[in-house]
Amino acid sequence: MPLTVDQAHYLFAVMRLGAGARVALFNGRDGEWTAEVVEAGKKSGRLRCLGQAAPQLDPPDLWLLFAPIKKERTDFIVEKAAELGCAKILPVQTEFTNAQRIRQDRLQAHALEAAEQCLGTYVPEVCDLQPLAAVLKGWDPARRLLWGDESLVGPAETLAGLSPGPWAILIGPEGGFSEPERARLRGLDFVTPVSLGPRILRADTAACAAITLWQSALGDWR
Amino acid sequence: MPLTVDQAHYLFAVMRLGAGARVALFNGRDGEWTAEVVEAGKKSGRLRCLGQAAPQLDPPDLWLLFAPIKKERTDFIVEKAAELGCAKILPVQTEFTNAQRIRQDRLQAHALEAAEQCLGTYVPEVCDLQPLAAVLKGWDPARRLLWGDESLVGPAETLAGLSPGPWAILIGPEGGFSEPERARLRGLDFVTPVSLGPRILRADTAACAAITLWQSALGDWR
Structure with a gap:
């Protein structure tokens, strides 16, 4: 999956992650996923999802x-x-x-x-x-x-x-x-x-x- | 009762209270008291207790x-x-x-x-x-x-x-x-x-x- 400019800046400039690093992802619906950095650029990048790490936990209503x-x-x-x-x-x-x-x-x-x-x-x-x-x-x-x-x-x-x-x-x-x-x-x-x-x-x-x-x-x- | 330099500064310089103004006091033991400003100086002052406004409320242990x-x-x-x-x-x-x-x-x-x-x-x-x-x-x-x-x-x-x-x-x-x-x-x-x-x-x-x-x-x- 492609990253936004902000996400790429945070992961690769602030956190200094490189290709192969592991990242935890969530989208608010599908729980927590483990992903791997595939491309790390200054303003862009790509991650590959490896598998689900935790189920989705929604709050009560x-x-x-x-x-x-x-x-x-x-x-x-x-x-x-x-x-x-x-x-x-x-x-x-x-x-x-x-x-x-x-x-x-x-x-x-x-x-x-x-x-x-x-x-x-x-x-x-x-x-x-x-x-x-x-x-x-x-x-x-x-x-x-x-x-x-x-x-x-x-x-x-x-x-x-x-x-x-x-x-x-x-x-x-x-x-x-x-x-x-x-x-x-x-x-x-x-x-x-x-x-x-x-x-x-x-x-x-x-x-x-x-x-x-x-x-x-x-x-x-x- | 006399005031410390900090107390006088807060009441008379920061809050700009003058003689006759009412102030709520507490000492941690005797509840809340209402007091009146008797003297308001730059670095000192005096209050007079008028009466208890609320009983002491200690927390549980x-x-x-x-x-x-x-x-x-x-x-x-x-x-x-x-x-x-x-x-x-x-x-x-x-x-x-x-x-x-x-x-x-x-x-x-x-x-x-x-x-x-x-x-x-x-x-x-x-x-x-x-x-x-x-x-x-x-x-x-x-x-x-x-x-x-x-x-x-x-x-x-x-x-x-x-x-x-x-x-x-x-x-x-x-x-x-x-x-x-x-x-x-x-x-x-x-x-x-x-x-x-x-x-x-x-x-x-x-x-x-x-x-x-x-x-x-x-x-x-x-």
Whole structure:
């Protein structure tokens, strides 16, 4: 298979691989494959697949909705969602979200890098920024929404009683959700508010904790 | 109460507070207090306590042992351990740990900042770097040790069957533990190996996930 300029640069200029070197490949569908370098050029190259090294591991049908915060913490949330096993990542604009746009391509590259680093074979799609109200308006109620409600500081509910199936997790920005947003969320049948313990967590910490709790109760960590 | 030079600089030069302004105080023992600025100087100042705003919230008796990794990720682990509720943080040197020393003062300041940001009233002590072997040698077996064993990639065990009490969590460096370290850990009665799901996690992700699982099963998130 032929390589793109970026891939050739990384393998042959950065990693300094030559013909005959072994490389692990994944395309998001067919698991991990072992390949051999056949041609190594400055801007191009070719690999030959030798065989499958590991089966495809898809995450459960879990989406993460989060309000983008500062650059480093937004990067971090995308990385952790990819590592902990989310199928799709939806940045959403809430009333207290400062971000007007996101670098979708950069965040998608972060998700890819997280999968590569952790020997994953699945890269979650990172969607473009959308207003939370619009996302909720078009929501399929068959997908339940676990809402990290920062007003519920206290013992974390156990998620063990919830039923498996398509889910999403919603994490707010610093400052939480506005009162109209909270009223809207409370009025939606598919929304389950949840506490994340007796301490107030930053948005990135809340995302990690909520995904972990969901994965261990309803996901593929069971 | 009198302020240090750093505190006065932060309140009066950075935050530009003046006499009469309200400030939230905590000392790690007596909860959160509301205070008023009485004197605001360039390098000094005085506050007067008005009353307690929130009771002290101590974390459960949970320690985090981790092998320091790259600077940003080490900072991150300390921050998340403080937010998620650890009582003490012990950086440990394993065979595959590159770090020979840590900036203990900087990490302690990170733990303090995390508590301030999250309206916490407890700051976990960050110990200096110690060899894992020495820590295990002096270990009180009454404290159980939950070992994030990266060889156990698969369904995460439920922690619900474990007994409460003093615990610690051990997270390895990138590259995991050496075979002699693994044999040592497997031979210790107070050690419980645990899987953190079917994906390989970075050390910082593993620390967040393990603390979350422990808190929800055995800690104060119940």
